[in-house]
Amino acid sequence: MGVISELDKNYIAGTYKRFPVEIVGGDGSIAYSSDGKEYIDMGSGIGVTSFGYSDKIWRDAVTSQLSKVQHTSNLYYTEPCARLAEMLCLKTGMKKVFFSNSGAEANECAIKAARKYTAEKKGAEYSDIITLENSFHGRTLTTLAATGQDSFHKLFTPLTPGFYHTPANDINALRECVKSHKSAAVMIECVQGEGGVIALDADFVKAARDITREEGIPLIIDEVQTGNGRSGYLYSYMAYGIVPDIVSTAKGLGGGLPIGATLLGDLTCGVFSFGDHGSTFGGNPVCCAGALSILERLDDSFLSQVREKSKYVFERLSSADGVESVSGAGLMIGVKTVRAAADVVGECIEKGVLCLTAKDKVRLLPALNIPFETLKKALDIIASVAAIK
Numbered sequence: 116m117g118v119i120s121e122l123d124k125n126y127i128a129g130t131y132k133r134f135p136v137e138i139v140g141g142d143g144s145i146a147y148s149s150d151g152k153e154y155i156d157m158g159s160g161i162g163v164t165s166f167g168y169s170d171k172i173w174r175d176a177v178t179s180q181l182s183k184v185q186h187t188s189n190l191y192y193t194e195p196c197a198r199l200a201e202m203l204c205l206k207t208g209m210k211k212v213f214f215s216n217s218g219a220e221a222n223e224c225a226i227k228a229a230r231k232y233t234a235e236k237k238g239a240e241y242s243d244i245i246t247l248e249n250s251f252h253g254r255t256l257t258t259l260a261a262t263g264q265d266s267f268h269k270l271f272t273p274l275t276p277g278f279y280h281t282p283a284n285d286i287n288a289l290r291e292c293v294k295s296h297k298s299a300a301v302m303i304e305c306v307q308g309e310g311g312v313i314a315l316d317a318d319f320v321k322a323a324r325d326i327t328r329e330e331g332i333p334l335i336i337d338e339v340q341t342g343n344g345r346s347g348y349l350y351s352y353m354a355y356g357i358v359p360d361i362v363s364t365a366k367g368l369g370g371g372l373p374i375g376a377t378l379l380g381d382l383t384c385g386v387f388s389f390g391d392h393g394s395t396f397g398g399n400p401v402c403c404a405g406a407l408s409i410l411e412r413l414d415d416s417f418l419s420q421v422r423e424k425s426k427y428v429f430e431r432l433s434s435a436d437g438v439e440s441v442s443g444a445g446l447m448i449g450v451k452t453v454r455a456a457a458d459v460v461g462e463c464i465e466k467g468v469l470c471l472t473a474k475d476k477v478r479l480l481p482a483l484n485i486p487f488e489t490l491k492k493a494l495d496i497i498a499s500v501a502a503i504k
């Protein structure tokens with residue numbers, strides 16, 4: 116390993132266990148390392164670089180905005196921010212957008228919107244947020260409280276109070292949990308990402324919609340990882356035939372630049388007044404210009420190609436030696452291997468493929484536009500590593 120990793124080890128806080136690869140460039144789904152190697156990137160920066168490295172359309176959109184205005188704060192109007200909000204609303208039917216800079220912030224905003232909505236409607240004591248066991252909603256103290264995995268909580272308590280977790284896919288438990296608390300909202304991921312790439316049952320998601328409607332409280336869908344085409348649909352809730360009241364998204368939206376968005380539907384679009392929330396960087400024109408260039412390409416024909424590639428991955432890996440099961444949706448895929456996932460990922464790197472893990476699974480989040488041939492090559496390598504006894 117070289118100078119970069121030495122510096123990193125000396126000066127970067129010890130939160131990240133990095134792989135021994137210094138990435139210095141890339142083209143589409145291929146990453147270049149400082150030692151002159153090429154890797155097929157099956158992680159896309161954790162589902163962020165939706166169109167891969169150095170995508171021409173995205174790069175042109177970003178650099179053209181960069182040469183005009185890089186930042187103004189939210190005291191002034193800028194075109195990319197307004198146009199992106201319009202496009203998000205036109206494509207989803209949601210009514211208003213709040214921009215931030217990350218998934219955790221998008222969820223913070225969703226939680227604030229839900230708490231204010233329900234406080235005004237039912238009383239300030241209705242402040243509890245119901246989320247699922249095994250969920251992941253972020254790393255701030257509030258979104259950690261929302262995250263239903265104790266391993267993330269320890270030694271960081273007290274977390275923000277008012278968060279309760281109920282098991283996924285248990286409709287009666289969800290109803291009981293909502294009714295037995297002073298609930299302000301239910302928040303779920305339709306496909307649990309960090310929790311192991313597990314798609315929720317359709318009946319359960321529909322029941323979450325019905326129960327929240329009966330209680331008169333917002334349903335929040337966390338589309339931070341699943342959103343922006345990742346699930347094979349523009350947003351994963353669309354495959355479930357429901358309409359949420361609040362949607363949070365981030366990761367893949369900016370194509371590689373930090374942006375979060377919280378979309379407010381009919382029920383909640385009027386909830387915020389001047390001063391209720393804010394962000395210095397939120398709606399940054401360069402990030403929004405990049406996001407526009409991503410979102411405008413996520414049309415029906417592109418999304419059906421994502422679903423086709425997904426089908427290929429499921430078929431190729433389900434029948435592979437050493438693979439126990441394949442889960443997920445779209446190009447958000449969890450592979451349960453007989454071998455330990457970390458060993459498979461480590462050996463895939465040696466063979467030129469970058470993969471992720473989620474819990475005990477190998478997780479694949481390739482760029483949405485990964486060429487079929489490149490995808491096939493990566494899957495052949497992953498399958499060959501999984502098959503080693």
Ligand SMILES: *Cc1c(COP(=O)(O)O)cnc(C)c1O
Pocket residue numbers: 216217218219220222251252253254304308309337338339340341365366
């Ligand atoms: C990654 C993720 C987050 C947190 O996003 P950050 O940008 O890291 O703050 C929240 N929710 C889900 C579902 C995620 O996958």
